[in-house]
Amino acid sequence: MSSFVLQRLLSFFITLAVTSVVVFGILEWLPGNAAQVILGETATPESLAAMEEKLGLHQPALTRYVEWAGGLLQGQSGLSISYSTPTLELITERLQVTLPLAVLAMLITVGVAVSLGLYAASKHNTSADMGVMTLSQLGLAIPNFWLAILLILLFAVQLQWVSAGGFPGWTEEAGGGLLPALSALILPAVALAAVQTAILTRVTRSAVIESMGEDYVRTARAKGLTKQQVLWRHVLRNAMIPVVTIMGLQFGNLITSAIVIENVFVLPGIGRLIFQAIANRDLVVVRDVVMLLAAMVIAINFLIDILYAWIDPRLQDGVNT
Structure with a gap:
């Protein structure tokens, strides 16, 4: 290892x-x-x-x-031309919005997609399976920025359950708090997660269906295990390799896609920062933000590689032999 x-x-x-x-x-x-x-x-x-x-x-x-x-x-960064502030301070402040938004969207994606994918696979070739696939196709067809506008119109304008935009902050001293902050992020997270949920649902379903056709599944069923026991004890872990692959790519995609969604919901995150930097021709900020986003995607892929080895130790054979 x-x-x-x-x-x-x-x-x-x-x-x-x-x-x-x-x-x-x-x-x-x-x-x-x-x-x-x-x-x-x-x-x-x-x-x-x-x-x-x-x-x-x-x-x-x-x-x-x-x-x-x-x-x-060394943890030192250039000085922003527009703000006369080290870019590291600007980025750290904006990450307090972007990272929680991406994590919340990822939790929604994984929770919904894995559940729907498993359900569809267990009901393969039934009306329930077709319903899940139709729903995922709809999710793929809707652009996230358009869904964001629809969510604002429904939940903020019509129902007035949440605000249409802005971020109150994580502390009560700043006029916000944990619950108000999460409330401000829930609609952007749903808008971000919609397309990724549809993709991961299809991948999970396909991976589980493929694993259910393996010999070890028939052996487990012959030993008296129920379909649900086989699904959770044996099939799911073996189906996780392609699922984890997509999850890693999706988290990086969620961080970069947040650039657009943050502007729709007027959130003070990395997306707003880079748009303002481009508008102000602040190339120092643009360079450091782009490098940060690239580094985060690379780090995520590194962690996914390590997770592969934990899920399936056979993947280490090429290194250890």
Whole structure:
């Protein structure tokens, strides 16, 4: 197990390093001068020179990359041009909204999708199975931003159960609290989870149906176990590999998809931050946020690899032999 983890850990750091080069290089090689883009066409040569020095553009690209990457490794970040605040502080503050939103959406996705997938598989080729598949097809067809608008119209405008947008904060001192904060996140989480739930339901159903046709299932049934006992004790764990794969990809997708949903619900998360940074031409914030999102996706994939080995130790054979 240790060699398996070490190999995945090495792959994680290599992927992270390559990603940092790509993120830095894309913003570095964009057409035009970053200082010119920030100040506009009417900027004077003196102001351009001052902005280039502030951004460090007077230094070679390699020097700037080493300083940026080294600063991130030490927990230091660049200074936002718009806010005159370290980007790490801005990102940490906004993650207090984005991460709980993504986690809540993931919990909804897993809870609903695994339950529906198991139910549909246990009722294979029946009207109940067809009903679940029809419902999942509907979920795939509805864009999450459009569903978000419908949810606002129904629950915020018509029923007035929740607010149409905004975030009160996690503390009572800020005018919010745990329950008000969760109430503000529930509709965005449902909007985020809808499409992912439909996908995971179909994957769970297919994986369970495939596992139910294996020899060990027939052997377990021959020993006297009921269908439900076989499903929960034997089938589910063996069907979890493709399900976990999709779950890992979905969590990364939920974090990035939150960028759109946060703007629909006016939530002060990472999505709002990057939109404001782009509007303000704050390339320092854009670079650090993009790197953060990429690093989170890479970290999630690393954790999924480790979870694979726990679910099915046979996956370590290629490393240990």
